[in-house]
Amino acid sequence: MEYGIALIPGDGIGPEIVAQGKRVLDLAAELSGNVFHYHEVLLGGCSIDAFGVPLTEEAVQTCKESNAVLMGSIGGDAATSPWYRLPPEKRPEAGLLAIRKALNLFANLRPAYLYPELKGACPLKEEIIKDGFDLMMVRELTGGLYFGDRYTKEVDGTVTAVDTLKYTEDEIRRVAVKAFDIAMKRNKHLTLVDKANVLDSSRLWRKVTSQVAEAYPEVAFDTMLVDNCAMQLIRNPGQFDVLLTENMFGDILSDEASMITGSIGMLSSASLNETKFGLYEPSGGSAPDIAGKGIANPIATILSAAMLLRYSLDMDREADAAEEAVRRVLADGFRTGDIMSDGCTRVNTQEMGDLILERMRNAY
Ligand code: NAD
DSSP: OEEEEEEEEESTTHHHHHHHHHHHHHHHHHHHTOEEEEEEOOOTHHHHHHHSSSSOHHHHHHHHTSSEEEEEEOOOOTTTOGGGGSOGGGSHHHHHHHHHHHTTOOEEEEEEEOOGGGGGGOOSOHHHHTTOOEEEEEEEOSSGGGTSOEEEEEETTEEEEEEOOOOOHHHHHHHHHHHHHHHHHTTSEEEEEEOTTTOHHHHHHHHHHHHHHTTOTTSEEEEEEHHHHHHHHHHOGGGOSEEEEOHHHHHHHHHHHHHTTSOGGGOEEEEEOSSSOEEEEESSOOOTTTTTTTOOOOHHHHHHHHHIIIIISOOHHHHHHHHHHHHHHHHTTEEOGGGOOTTOEEOOHHHHHHHHHHHHHHHO
16 A cells, blocks of 8 residues: 655654654555655744745645654744744744644544553552553544633623533544544543533533444443543553543643653654544654754654554554564663663664664564
């Protein structure tokens, strides 16, 4: 098969980490016999420098014509970069919001996985994490409270602010289908997180998600109230497989889930639309403090490339090999500076890429 992949290196460490993610894609292509055609796209500060805007129509078009996008990170140091003297709608981050919107990326996936070798960085007690955890947060990204009507005005002499939490059944159904599809590729357990004891919108989430569940009899489906979920993530994160939730709850819970892995530099993410298309990126930013030094941790980008293989191209075997290679490299004691600990061997970005590639080939 032939696939088009848009690469968005972006700013700061972006080009360094995307280069390593691309090497993993190259190896996946070689191992599978598939052919990848890459198209490089400018987004963020580098696009401002080249074209005066953080995102061009051509860039959007190139992404739309691809099967998937692998992105690094965008932005610079707000205190020193000239990009931040521009009006907000012309700054690097405006490009990121615009591309997500243009590509209709309504499902945001953030895995939280505890590597046994990085347990020391997890803030939870050993007795809680002894069996590890491996969960996937699926957050609705384009609806709900952050996109509803809002205003602030004086009502009966009192300043009153209103935000509107609105969901349609179609918005819920399309992300629920995504989440169940993902559960089918994992441990076949999906938990809907809501506040159905209070909110009408949550009751609609329960109704529609329960309907979708009927088409997935192999997936164990349950529900949990969001306040309980916030506690359970700390008390027993190992109980979860896929967590599905609306935009604001997902915003908060996905950061909580990231935090308990103890290593945000290891976390990949994906944003998907109705088709198999997705944009894949590390959770971290452009790290201007270490840009150009060749020492950035490429693992989150490599794991994002693995997600791209799994969710956009259905190349599960190659994705498994890449993820296994990351586990082995950590077990073998190799670390970039950000996750370095006593007794381990410090490596740079390129060396980490080399070590992962070698193990990916062996794991295949
Ligand atoms: P950051 O994530 O870039 O950096 C925070 C700290 O983590 C820094 O010390 C950095 O060196 C370290 N770090 C981050 N990624 C790393 C990696 N792969 N390897 C090793 N160390 C790593 O966050 P920030 O400093 O708040 O933001 C810097 C810029 O990134 C800002 O312009 C911000 O807007 C942008 N940003 C972009 C995205 C994105 O592109 N999706 C996300 C978050 C922040």
